[in-house]
Amino acid sequence: MDHVKRPKLVRTQPIRRWATLFEGATGQTDAGPAPDGAPGAGDATLGDMLSRSVQIGYRVVDEYVRQGQKAAARLSRGTPTEGLAGDVQDFNLRLMQHTSELFGVWFDFVDRYVAGGLVPRAAAPSGNGAAPAPVPPAGTSTPVRVHVVSPWPTEVTVDLRPGTSGATLVVQALRAVEPEKPRLDGVRFEPGTADAPPQLRVRVPATQPPGVYHGLLVDAATSVPAGTVSVRVSHDE
Amino acid sequence: MSDQRPIRVAIVGGGCAGMTAAFELSRPEHRGRYAVTVYQSGWRLGGKGASGRGPAGRIEEHGLHFWMGFYDNAFRLMRECYAELGRDPARCPIADWRDAFAPAETIGVTERTADGGWLPWFGNLPRPAGLPGDPVPPGLRWTMAEYARRIVDLLRTLVGSLRSHEHDRMPGAPPSPASNETVLDRIARFLRYGELATLAALAEAVALLEVVMGSVAQYSDNVVLRFLDAVATGARGQLEAAAATDPELRRLWTLIDVALASLRGMVRFGLFTDPRGFDAIDEYDCREWLLLNGASPQSVHSAYMRGLYDLVFAYEDADPQKPRTSAGQALRGMARAFFDYRGAFFWTMQAGMGDVVFAPLYEVLQARGVRFEFFHRLENVRLVDPSRQAPGETPYVEALELDVQAEVLPGRTYAPLVDVGGLPCWPSEPRWDQLVEGDRLRREAWDFESFWDRRRVRPRTLWVGDDFDLVVLAVGLGAVPHVCREIVARDARWRAMVDHVKTVATQSFQLWLKSDARALGWPHPTTAVSGFVEPFDTWADMTHLIPREQWPEAPRGLAYFCSALPDLPRPADRGATDYPGAQREQVRRNAVEFLDTHVRHLWPGATNDTGAFRWDLLVDPGVVPPAAGAARFGSQFWKANVDPSDRYTLSLPGSSAYRISPLDETYDNLTVAGDWTACGFNAGCVEAAVMSGRLAAHAIAAVPALEDIVGFDHP
Numbered sequence: 025m026d027h028v029k030r031p032k033l034v035r036t037q038p039i040r041r042w043a044t045l046f047e048g049a050t051g052q053t054d055a056g057p058a059p060d061g062a063p064g065a066g067d068a069t070l071g072d073m074l075s076r077s078v079q080i081g082y083r084v085v086d087e088y089v090r091q092g093q094k095a096a097a098r099l100s101r102g103t104p105t106e107g108l109a110g111d112v113q114d115f116n117l118r119l120m121q122h123t124s125e126l127f128g129v130w131f132d133f134v135d136r137y138v139a140g141g142l143v144p145r146a147a148a149p150s151g152n153g154a155a156p157a158p159v160p161p162a163g164t165s166t167p168v169r170v171h172v173v174s175p176w177p178t179e180v181t182v183d184l185r186p187g188t189s190g191a192t193l194v195v196q197a198l199r200a201v202e203p204e205k206p207r208l209d210g211v212r213f214e215p216g217t218a219d220a221p222p223q224l225r226v227r228v229p230a231t232q233p234p235g236v237y238h239g240l241l242v243d244a245a246t247s248v249p250a251g252t253v254s255v256r257v258s259h260d261e
Numbered sequence: 262m263s264d265q266r267p268i269r270v271a272i273v274g275g276g277c278a279g280m281t282a283a284f285e286l287s288r289p290e291h292r293g294r295y296a297v298t299v300y301q302s303g304w305r306l307g308g309k310g311a312s313g314r315g316p317a318g319r320i321e322e323h324g325l326h327f328w329m330g331f332y333d334n335a336f337r338l339m340r341e342c343y344a345e346l347g348r349d350p351a352r353c354p355i356a357d358w359r360d361a362f363a364p365a366e367t368i369g370v371t372e373r374t375a376d377g378g379w380l381p382w383f384g385n386l387p388r389p390a391g392l393p394g395d396p397v398p399p400g401l402r403w404t405m406a407e408y409a410r411r412i413v414d415l416l417r418t419l420v421g422s423l424r425s426h427e428h429d430r431m432p433g434a435p436p437s438p439a440s441n442e443t444v445l446d447r448i449a450r451f452l453r454y455g456e457l458a459t460l461a462a463l464a465e466a467v468a469l470l471e472v473v474m475g476s477v478a479q480y481s482d483n484v485v486l487r488f489l490d491a492v493a494t495g496a497r498g499q500l501e502a503a504a505a506t507d508p509e510l511r512r513l514w515t516l517i518d519v520a521l522a523s524l525r526g527m528v529r530f531g532l533f534t535d536p537r538g539f540d541a542i543d544e545y546d547c548r549e550w551l552l553l554n555g556a557s558p559q560s561v562h563s564a565y566m567r568g569l570y571d572l573v574f575a576y577e578d579a580d581p582q583k584p585r586t587s588a589g590q591a592l593r594g595m596a597r598a599f600f601d602y603r604g605a606f607f608w609t610m611q612a613g614m615g616d617v618v619f620a621p622l623y624e625v626l627q628a629r630g631v632r633f634e635f636f637h638r639l640e641n642v643r644l645v646d647p648s649r650q651a652p653g654e655t656p657y658v659e660a661l662e663l664d665v666q667a668e669v670l671p672g673r674t675y676a677p678l679v680d681v682g683g684l685p686c687w688p689s690e691p692r693w694d695q696l697v698e699g700d701r702l703r704r705e706a707w708d709f710e711s712f713w714d715r716r717r718v719r720p721r722t723l724w725v726g727d728d729f730d731l732v733v734l735a736v737g738l739g740a741v742p743h744v745c746r747e748i749v750a751r752d753a754r755w756r757a758m759v760d761h762v763k764t765v766a767t768q769s770f771q772l773w774l775k776s777d778a779r780a781l782g783w784p785h786p787t788t789a790v791s792g793f794v795e796p797f798d799t800w801a802d803m804t805h806l807i808p809r810e811q812w813p814e815a816p817r818g819l820a821y822f823c824s825a826l827p828d829l830p831r832p833a834d835r836g837a838t839d840y841p842g843a844q845r846e847q848v849r850r851n852a853v854e855f856l857d858t859h860v861r862h863l864w865p866g867a868t869n870d871t872g873a874f875r876w877d878l879l880v881d882p883g884v885v886p887p888a889a890g891a892a893r894f895g896s897q898f899w900k901a902n903v904d905p906s907d908r909y910t911l912s913l914p915g916s917s918a919y920r921i922s923p924l925d926e927t928y929d930n931l932t933v934a935g936d937w938t939a940c941g942f943n944a945g946c947v948e949a950a951v952m953s954g955r956l957a958a959h960a961i962a963a964v965p966a967l968e969d970i971v972g973f974d975h976p
Contacts, residue, residue: 027657028268028730029929031963036924038941038967039974040538199544204918240553252553 167221174228177258182224184241184251191215192244193222198237198255208237208255226255234259267296270961271661271729273639274906275301276308277947278934279735280622281338281954286962287629295962297631298729300663302638303709304677304691305615306623308737309907310947312613313689316882318681318811320613321689321898323907324769325801325823327609327789328362328393330602332948333971334955336362336394342621345628353683354809361617363805364388364605369790371564371862391603403601403975405533411600412524518560519551523592526554538976539596543589543917550588568791569595571798571824573944574909579765579825581795590912590943597942597972607789612809615687620678624685635675636666636696636709637721639736639744642931644751655929658732660724664717666709668697682811712740712904713838731930733957738937739764739905743835748928754921761919762937764908768796768826768848770899771803773880774818778802781818781864781878794859796851797822816880822852825909826901833903844901852899853891910937910945917943923956932960941973948972 168182192215198208210227234257241251270286272279279299286295305311312322328335340358348356355361391398526542527533535541542550547569548561560566567584570576573594575586598606610617627633641662650656669675675695678685691709693699697718708714723729734745742749742759749755774781789801803819826848833840856874860867869875874891881887881896888895902908920939923932933953936945940953955970967973 027725027930029655029657030731030926030932030960033924033926033960033963035967036922036926040536040540040976240549 169221169223170226171223172226172228174226174257175230176228176232176234177260178226178228179256179258180224180226181254181256182241182251183253184222191250193241193250194244195224195241195253196239198239198253200233200235200237205233205235205237206231208232208239208257211239211253211255213241224253228255228257232257265294267293268961269728269730270295270297270733271723271731272297272299272733272735273661274308274735274737274935275299275306275619275633276735276737276935277310277335277618277950278936278938278954278957279308279733280306280619280626281334281951282733282735282934282957282961283626283631284338284342284622285955285958285965287626287631289629290964291962293630297626298634299626299631300634300637300639300661302636302666304635304675305687306619306633306677307615307687309902309909310614310618312615312687314613314616314679314681314686315689315898316884317813318686318809319771319773319882319898320616320806320810321900322613322769322771322821323900323902324767325789325799325821326614326947327365327607327801328947329598329607330364330393330605331597331972332946332951333394333397333603335947335951336392337971338394338951339618339621340394342625345625346621353685355612355617355684361611361621362608363611365607365609365789369785369788371568371790371793386599386602386606388605389603393603393608395603397971403597403972405527405538405976408596408600408976409524409527409533411596412520512563512565515560515563515565518556519565522551522554522556522560523595526550529554532976539589539593540917541589542592543587544915545588546585546914547588547591548584549914567798571791571793573912573946574765574767574825575911576765576825577763577911577913579827585911585913587912587914587917587943590917593942593975594944597975601972609803609805612684612806613686616681616684616809620685620687623678633675633677635677636669636691638664638666638709638717639740640664640720642732642734642745642748644747644928655927657928657930658725660722661729661732663721663723664715665719665721666707666717667691667699667702668718670695670697682809684809710904711841712743712906713835713841715835725930731932731961733932733934733961735934735954735957737764737906737908738762738910738935739908741937743905752927754919754927758919758921761913762916763911763913764905764937765911766826766828766844766907767823767902767909768851768900769821769823769902770797770848770852770897772818772820772822772897773807773812773816773882774820774878775816775880776866776878777804777818778820778864780866782866783864790863793863794855795824796826797824797855797859799823800863812880812882814880822855826903828903841901841903844903845899848899848901849894852897853894856894857891910935912944923953924960932957941970941975 168184170180170182172178172180193213195211195213198211199205200207208228210229212225214223214225216222237255237257239253241253243250272283283297283299287297299306305313307323309323310326312320315321336358339361343356343358343361350356350360530542532539532541545553548566551561551566552558569591570584570586573586575584577583577585623633639661642658643660643662645657645659647656673695675692677687677692679688679692680686690703691699693703696702707716734741736744738759741755745755749759783802789799791799793800799822801821803821804817807815807817807819826844829840829843829847831837831840856867860874861872867875867878876890876893879893879897881893883896885895917939920937920943921933922939923934925933934950934957935953936947936949938953938956940949940956942949942952952970952973955965956967956973959965959967959970
């Protein structure tokens with residue numbers, strides 16, 4: 025039977041990225057004008073800025089905690105005035121410097137990032153590709169020995185927060201962005217000892233589809249995330 | 262119009278999505294190209310947004326509804342609707358859309374304190390220029406970069422708040438004079454900060470020390486002695502009680518922490534360049550993703566975040582221990598809610614949702630020639646048998662099988678609305694006098710809106726080519742497995758959708774009170790508060806609606822409460838006819854216990870000497886025999902939204918990929934509409950439903966243009 029049919033549509037999906045919408049039309053992208061440097065030149069700067077901002081962030085918090093405890097201890101001993109004003113002045117100066125530095129880095133970083141100057145061109149995925157692996161903040165990681173058993177080319181990235189290498193960590197099942205892909209659950213973490221760094225054991229089954237799988241490292245005692253693991257499985261020889 | 266016969270469109274379901282599709286397809290610009298019929302079970306339109314008028318003309322809602330200031334599609338719909346309606350303001354109290362919606366700035370969440378109490382947080386958000394539904398400003402693009410800039414602006418503002426007044430003085434600047442009381446207040450606050458390792462609290466503490474100790478000469482000995490004494494005797498203990506911190510600064514820090522983590526995550530996950538936009542992180546739970554990007558556990562479990570989860574009933578299986586919502590949709594929602602709103606952050610309706618939304622839509626659509634078939638319950642969407650499909654032919658809907666629940670009197674068209682104070686409204690019951698054997702149906706308590714009441718007067722089958730050409734399936738998601746059995750059985754994508762895009766039942770109750778909130782001890786502005794204790798985590802003061810009702814003696818307060826509702830541990834299938842009654846009774850018990858146990862934290866004046874709720878505060882409209890004590894709750898209104906089509910659509914992590922778009926072309930005469938579809942804003946809300954309705958219209962008529970569906974092309 026012949027029946028009325030819906031019209032064929034020009035498109036059936038939202039355009040989530042304005043750059044895609046305007047590519048070829050206006051030349052504009054949501055990342056702004058392309059950097060003048062060579063492709064990929066922004067990678068080092070990106071990592072540096074992330075690393076720097078994270079380091080400052082830790083420094084600021086550590087400083088606050090240390091100085092706050094110190095000031096409270098002195099006050100509780102009943103000797104609040106001697107030298108305290110000077111300490112406070114110094115402390116205040118440092119904290120303001122750190123704070124300004126931290127937020128300055130962030131604001132500067134974001135401004136530059138969204139303007140396109142720091143966007144690593146090679147990182148832009150195409151089509152329905154998997155999400156890029158999170159960029160590990162350089163300089164904050166702890167050495168980890170990685171042991172991989174896989175019939176496929178496999179790339180492993182571990183981002184372990186400082187001070188967590190001795191903790192008992194569990195790895196959540198790693199998952200791909202594509203929901204239809206099975207989770208990768210053959211990943212185990214063994215804590216480090218005085219003589220050896222912690223070890224991450226990754227076992228990839230032959231049936232694992234290619235893709236990037238992400239998961240959290242969680243402190244078994246506190247359930248607080250202690251880092252991330254990303255495993256990229258490729259079926260290309 | 263041309264000499265072609267109109268294309269007959271059957272829209273099944275008269276909620277926001279279905280009515281939007283009807284509005285778009287019946288636009289005069291189409292010149293009658295589409296002949297639209299809306300099939301609706303029961304006696305009223307509205308779906309999850311339906312409301313009715315009960316005794317004393319009181320407004321009885323499905324739940325609590327707010328319109329956010331970024332609901333551009335929904336507001337545009339209502340603005341056009343009211344403009345076309347052309348009501349006379351001298352005769353109707355709600356004649357214009359500005360009569361129907363009022364701006365509101367104050368929102369609140371509640372925070373659990375160490376002593377077991379609850380502290381409210383409030384936000385007064387500025388009123389930006391423009392009104393929701395205004396044309397999108399030229400040049401505006403929703404991009405990750407633009408949102409990042411907005412977050413940076415927000416951070417600058419928040420950090421600026423941290424550095425306010427003396428706390429921000431750089432070394433070397435002279436300390437400003439302060440009164441003894443001010444200093445003592447601040448000393449007390451300092452002691453509460455404890456060892457909080459947050460930038461905000463510690464910066465505040467140090468700045469305070471600078472003021473006090475660096476300029477000690479300015480204060481009398483008494484002040485200094487009292488300070489030292491306080492430190493010596495109480496500092497240790499109070500420092501260890503870090504949980505009892507300064508709420509104001511901790512709230513500020515929470516926002517900074519969440520904003521920083523969002524920014525960090527947008528960079529780390531490559532969202533600036535990912536063509537999937539926020540969907541690239543759909544697989545993550547929002548809290549999990551923020552933790553992954555450095556937010557503190559305190560921040561992600563703060564009242565602010567809990568309020569966000571409560572707002573969208575984001576508890577899988579309604580279990581408070583299973584808070585889950587997609588990071589991608591949550592960030593998209595927060596970005597739009599905080600950075601794209603116009604006029605006001607949210608808007609309150611000035612009567613029932615049925616009164617201000619669905620009655621005007623009904624009147625406009627009827628005037629345009631849209632037909633409404635009430636009392637038609639969809640039972641099955643029948644696909645063409647594959648054996649009768651030509652090779653390569655796309656499958657299609659061959660028939661719609663419905664139950665006619667009641668017949669309208671011969672020669673009559675069902676007139677569904679009633680007049681309440683000059684306002685056309687939906688009643689809370691059918692207009693029995695217009696139905697064949699209406700008295701009998703009423704005596705036998707036919708429940709036309711219940712999934713479990715299968716009574717009918719006859720079956721009715723609509724055939725493609727004879728009765729309809731195209732179908733807009735605009736029922737609630739919970740109904741899809743029941744009414745689309747064949748599609749679900751044959752189509753793996755539909756099967757995956759109903760398996761992965763989950764819903765949750767909700768519960769609500771409304772109280773009419775002899776006192777307003779202030780008289781009950783609530784000292785804060787009239788507001789909506791979320792993040793409160795289960796089983797009812799959200800409260801809204803709706804006292805402004807009382808003048809729209811018709812009480813002989815008007816109540817002074819009106820309060821709505823709502824929350825998710827756990828399913829009972831037994832099947833809710835169609836044979837379990839006692840299921841809705843059992844759940845309704847559960848909601849009643851929940852409400853009574855809530856009022857007796859928890860409401861004192863909001864309204865300390867609503868309890869008696871023993872701490873129990875003062876049931877005599879409730880205004881009884883006389884629908885049930887007068888009762889005292891907790892039995893008096895029976896005079897109020899409460900609802901268990903357990904009907905499949907009433908269930909709220911969740912945005913669970915990883916579920917977006919399973920949603921089916923109204924633009925999907927698998928079936929060549931069927932499109933879908935509802936907040937459960939892939940509509941660009943994958944959340945359970947009016948805006949999503951309206952967007953889906955506009956998309957469904959686009960799927961049929963190629964208009965509105967996708968670029969005109971605000972927010973569809975959004976990261």
